[in-house]
Amino acid sequence: MEEAKAVKLYGMWASSFCMRIEMALKLKGIPYEYVEEDLGNKSQLLLQYNPVHKMVPVLVHDGRSIAESVVILEYIEDTWKDPPFLLPHDPYMRARVRFWAQFSDHALVDHSRAILKFKGEQQQAAIAEFRENLRILEEGIEKEFSGGKPFFNGKTPGLLDLVIGASSCWHKVLDEIAGVKLITRENNPIVCSWLDAFWDLDVVKATFPDHGRLTAYARRVRENALAMSP
Structure with a gap:
C-alpha cells in the first residue's frame, strides 16, 4: 500500500455521513486521526477547512481539505488505489x-x-x-x-x-x-x-x-x- 500521509477526519459521532468515511478508511487500512466536532460550537479549524457548508465530515489529507461525504469517498478511492476497491472499474x-x-x-x-x-x-x-x-x-x-x-x-x-x-x-x-x-x-x-x-x-x-x-x-x-x- 502507498505510504499514508497525515489523514484527519473531522466528524460527529451520530452522523451517518461521517460513519461512511470512517468505514471506508478502515476498509482501506488507512491510518487516520478522528476529531470530534461540537456542531453547536464549531471549531475554527472546521470553519477553515469547510468554509462553504461549515459541516462535517471533512477529510484533511496532507494539509488539504475535502468536504461532502460522497466526494470524500471518491477521493479515498482515487488516492489509495490498492484493494479493496470502493467503485467498480467499468x-x-x-x-x-x-x-x-x-x-x-x-x-x-x-x-x-x-x-x-x-x-x-x-x-x-x-x-x-x-x-x-x-x-x-x-x-x-x-x-x-x-x-x-x-x-x-x-x-x-x-x-x-x-x-x-x-x-x-x-x-x-x-x-x-x-x-x-x-x-x-x-x-x-x-x-x-x-x-x-x-x-x-x-x-x-x-x-x-x-x-x-x-x-x-x-x-x-x-x-x-x-x-x-x-
Missing part, C-alpha cells in the same frame, strides 16, 4: 453507483429526517415516501447489482454499500420513534439480506454507535424540532 457501472448513491441520499435520508422531526400527517407522509423510495431502490439494485454476492459492490462493500448502509443504524432508531417498521423482510427481502451481511462486518461493528446512546440523542433532536414547530 465507467458505466461507476456511474450507476453514483446515481443510486445520490438517489439514496435524497430519497431516503431526507425523508428519514422528516420522520424524525415531524409528527402526525407530516410524519406519516414521510414514512410513505420513504417506503416507496425504498421499493424503487430495491428494484433498481436487484436489476443492476444482483449476482449472488453479499454486497452491491461484490464480495466486499463499496461506495454504495457504505452510503446506504451507514444510515441503517438510524433506521432502527426511527422504527422506535415512529412506532413502525420502515424496512421489513416481507417488503424488502433484498435489502434485508444485504443488511444482514453489512451489519456482520467488523468495520461496521467497530463504527456504529451504541443504539441506546443514538436513540437518546435522536429523541432530543426530535423534542427540539417539535418544540420549534408551529
